[in-house]
């Protein structure tokens with residue numbers, strides 16, 4: 001499966017509100033191939049999520065997956081803090097999201113469309129999502145928490161033309177390399193280092 005080209009910040013498709021996919025389209029062979037290509041592209045990047053606008057297609061489709069191999073590369077303390085668990089691949093078409101509580105967590109995020117950078121972003125810890133899957137089955141409000149909830153909030157934002165840089169704690173913006181150097185550093189210390197004292 002060939003990878004699709006991932007567009008970068010500045011491309012207007014990343015700022016457009018993506019269009020819903022109709023049920024008849026979901027069951028088409030062409031759409032099936034597109035979803036397979038999105039999953040292949042996400043894995044090749046590698047990334048834990050990809051939204052259709054990121055490959056230049058303004059439709060409300062996302063794929064998400066977190067694998068053991070990606071998680072195993074992190075310090076154990078970080079995995080626990082992030083509440084990172086293997087899941088997916090999940091394909092969500094026309095997803096809708098609502099917070100399940102007001103609690104938010106602050107962690108680093110990057111984006112395949114803002115290549116080479118990262119920043120701290122506050123996201124809901126628990127959310128509920130309803131969506132249609134790639135076989136056309138409708139899923140009712142389903143709860144996600146921890147890292148999967150963060151991934152889904154990030155990807156659903158893409159469908160509304162929102163990038164994490166719109167929501168980031170601006171002073172924490174740094175290169176991906178600088179983020180990796182802080183892999184074992186408590187988030188509170190990273191905030192302090194960035195000169196942020198009143199947060200979370």
Ligand SMILES: [Zn+2]
Pocket residue numbers: 110111112113154158
């Ligand atoms: Zn992204």
